Amino acid sequence: MKPINILLVEDNPGDVLLAQIAFEKSRFDVNVQVATDGEEALEFLYKKGKFAGTNTPDLILLDLNLPAKSGSEVLADLKSDERLKVIPVIILTTSQAEWDIIQCYKLHANCFVNKPFGFDSFDAVVTCIEDFWFNIVRLPAN
Amino acid sequence: MALDSVDIVLVEDNPDDASLTIRALRKNGINNSLIHLKDGEEAIDFIFCRGHYSQRVFGILPRLIVLDLKMPKVDGIEVLKQVKSDARTCRIPVVLLTSSNQEQDILKSYQLGVNSYIVKPVEFELFVKTVAGMGLYWLMMNQLPY
Amino acid sequence: MDPVSNHNVKILILEHEPDDIELLQYQLKKGGLHYSSEVVQERTGYEQALRDFKPDIVLSDYVLPEFDGAAAFYLKKEIAPDTPFIIVSGTIGDENAVELIKAGVTDYVLKDKLFTVVPKIDRALKENWEHREKKEQEEKLANYARELERSNKELEEFAYLASHDLQEPLRMVGSFLQLLQQRYQDKLDEQANEYIYYAVEGAARMKRLINDLLNYSRTNREWLIEQVDIAATVRDALQNLAASVRESGAIIHFENMPVLAGDPGQILQLFQNLIGNAIKFRKKDETPVINISARKHNASWLFAVEDNGIGIHQQYSEKIFVIFKKLHGNEKYEGTGIGLAIAKKIVERHGGKIWFESSPGKGTTFYFTLNPPINETDQHPSC
Numbered sequence: 089m090k091p092i093n094i095l096l097v098e099d100n101p102g103d104v105l106l107a108q109i110a111f112e113k114s115r116f117d118v119n120v121q122v123a124t125d126g127e128e129a130l131e132f133l134y135k136k137g138k139f140a141g142t143n144t145p146d147l148i149l150l151d152l153n154l155p156a157k158s159g160s161e162v163l164a165d166l167k168s169d170e171r172l173k174v175i176p177v178i179i180l181t182t183s184q185a186e187w188d189i190i191q192c193y194k195l196h197a198n199c200f201v202n203k204p205f206g207f208d209s210f211d212a213v214v215t216c217i218e219d220f221w222f223n224i225v226r227l228p229a230n
Numbered sequence: 231m232a233l234d235s236v237d238i239v240l241v242e243d244n245p246d247d248a249s250l251t252i253r254a255l256r257k258n259g260i261n262n263s264l265i266h267l268k269d270g271e272e273a274i275d276f277i278f279c280r281g282h283y284s285q286r287v288f289g290i291l292p293r294l295i296v297l298d299l300k301m302p303k304v305d306g307i308e309v310l311k312q313v314k315s316d317a318r319t320c321r322i323p324v325v326l327l328t329s330s331n332q333e334q335d336i337l338k339s340y341q342l343g344v345n346s347y348i349v350k351p352v353e354f355e356l357f358v359k360t361v362a363g364m365g366l367y368w369l370m371m372n373q374l375p376y
Numbered sequence: 377m378d379p380v381s382n383h384n385v386k387i388l389i390l391e392h393e394p395d396d397i398e399l400l401q402y403q404l405k406k407g408g409l410h411y412s413s414e415v416v417q418e419r420t421g422y423e424q425a426l427r428d429f430k431p432d433i434v435l436s437d438y439v440l441p442e443f444d445g446a447a448a449f450y451l452k453k454e455i456a457p458d459t460p461f462i463i464v465s466g467t468i469g470d471e472n473a474v475e476l477i478k479a480g481v482t483d484y485v486l487k488d489k490l491f492t493v494v495p496k497i498d499r500a501l502k503e504n505w506e507h508r509e510k511k512e513q514e515e516k517l518a519n520y521a522r523e524l525e526r527s528n529k530e531l532e533e534f535a536y537l538a539s540h541d542l543q544e545p546l547r548m549v550g551s552f553l554q555l556l557q558q559r560y561q562d563k564l565d566e567q568a569n570e571y572i573y574y575a576v577e578g579a580a581r582m583k584r585l586i587n588d589l590l591n592y593s594r595t596n597r598e599w600l601i602e603q604v605d606i607a608a609t610v611r612d613a614l615q616n617l618a619a620s621v622r623e624s625g626a627i628i629h630f631e632n633m634p635v636l637a638g639d640p641g642q643i644l645q646l647f648q649n650l651i652g653n654a655i656k657f658r659k660k661d662e663t664p665v666i667n668i669s670a671r672k673h674n675a676s677w678l679f680a681v682e683d684n685g686i687g688i689h690q691q692y693s694e695k696i697f698v699i700f701k702k703l704h705g706n707e708k709y710e711g712t713g714i715g716l717a718i719a720k721k722i723v724e725r726h727g728g729k730i731w732f733e734s735s736p737g738k739g740t741t742f743y744f745t746l747n748p749p750i751n752e753t754d755q756h757p758s759c
Binding site: 189193223 | 314317320321322323331333336337340341343345346347348349360363364367368371372373374375
């Protein structure tokens with residue numbers, strides 16, 4: 089089975105580290121790549137500059153609260169691109185604001201998950217995401 | 231059951247699959263109100279409060295639509311297209327639960343904005359597990375819009 | 377303070393007959409009024425005096441060669457709207473007088489009863505002073521209210537932003553402390569582990585506080601109007617409270633719940649908080665029984681959430697709705713003390729009121745009304 093590529097769009101190095109630790113223990117062959125802001129995420133997805141030759145991710149984990157270009161702007165951009173829109177986007181954020189949730193779904197986010205408090209809960213969330221998206225769901229082939 | 235507030239809309243033309251799906255959800259503690267509709271036409275009437283369901287109040291949106299792909303009259307792709315292109319309903323998560331594992335169906339569905347595409351496992355126990363996993367993920371893990 | 381006798385009254389007299397001026401001045405002095413006056417006879421002088429002399433009161437003849445008392449009054453109304461205006465005339469008829477008083481002229485004095493002029497000035501000045509005081513007070517009050525509303529709004533905005541931004545770093549503290557605890561437990565001595573334990577606890581508690589604060593300030597920031605099925609909402613609330621319902625063995629009855637317009641998330645929170653409280657403050661030796669009922673009351677709905685819990689003393693009737701106000705210590709009942717403050721805010725946001733009746737030791741019934749809002753626009757972002 090070929091490895092699953094995940095693009096994590098996250099500006100907080102602590103959160104990046106938490107995600108990496110959680111994915112390290114994965115029973116799936118996961119390859120996590122990180123973009124630390126919205127612009128970089130789009131450059132990555134369009135394989136521009138230093139990202140030439142990178143794999144198109146199978147799944148995107150997107151934080152909403154990003155410097156400069158916000159998560160919802162990135163979401164709007166990539167969901168209006170014919171080629172990129174098929175990649176499932178999981179919004180991973182601390183925001184529980186109804187407004188954010190509705191707006192993200194309207195922009196065609198595939199789902200909206202809250203970053204929980206504490207490493208154990210975070211780990212559980214990552215495992216749950218893996219089980220659902222890699223085991224139960226059929227992702228589009230790249 | 232009050233038709234105005236339904237959490238899960240299950241659209242499935244195969245009665246065996248439908249009852250199996252409902253059983254798997256209930257067994258895993260997903261007791262949300264659910265309506266089973268037998269084809270795409272009925273689904274559209276229900277969601278948009280038309281035809282047989284014209285008396286329904288539009289205000290309360292279902293929280294999750296579980297949709298089969300291959301159905302008589304109006305198929306799942308058409309229902310998905312209509313739900314996702316209407317500003318009033320596009321925020322409802324739609325999960326495809328289908329026996330089709332054809333790449334073109336999968337791609338087309340994601341292009342039209344399906345929230346997740348799930349292939350029905352043939353094996354009974356795996357089917358139950360898959361449905362349960364789907365239900366738990368969408369109704370517990372995920373933050374749903376009202 | 378007596379508005380009249382304590383200071384020098386500036387009187388503007390509009391009169392062209394020298395005899396009448398003299399008589400009037402005589403009466404003013406005789407009446408014991410401390411005053412200074414300026415006498416004008418025609419329009420230009422009158423207008424200028426209104427602006428420059430700034431009289432406290434105007435005494436005007438009714439019939440003037442150039443223009444009449446009515447015109448003089450309207451001119452004054454424009455230049456000095458608050459200054460009392462008394463007509464002094466020998467010829468004014470009753471009909472005219474009524475007409476002028478209606479238009480806003482303060483009073484009139486007939487020339488053959490000129491002795492009444494000082495009492496009438498006194499009264500006019502006093503009323504005018506009272507009126508101005510009242511108006512000032514009202515303005516001050518309105519200003520206070522506006523200021524309070526503005527600073528409340530600012531405070532809420534601050535609370536929201538602060539708590540939202542505090543979440544991120546706190547999550548880092550909590551998560552990495554937990555990792556430290558798990559991965560380095562063997563390498564640390566018992567005391568170090570105890571320290572970490574308290575730090576983790578503190579972070580977790582702060583997390584709850586921030587969450588509640590966010591929920592509280594969110595009630596004003598976000599506002600959706602949809603049709604809300606209350607029965608389904610109560611079921612959702614019970615599902616969210618499943619753990620404590622199971623643990624306490626609580627029995628919850630509800631029937632005949634309406635469908636009404638409101639904010640679905642907020643109404644869910646409202647029921648969840650009230651039911652959650654009813655379970656939390658149960659009696660130790662009794663199965664909690666909670667009855668939820670609703671009835672239509674004019675345009676609004678009156679709900680009651682009745683429990684058989686420990687009850688609340690009436691003396692706390694206001695306090696319990698105050699943010700972070702707890703009646704019990706942390707050891708006895710967990711919580712941040714914000715649930716009822718949020719409930720109150722949600723009810724008020726829906727144009728209703730919340731109150732309770734309770735007999736300590738027997739139980740509490742919370743009542744609240746919800747007024748379905750009309751014509752509020754749904755503010756969803758577009759697709």
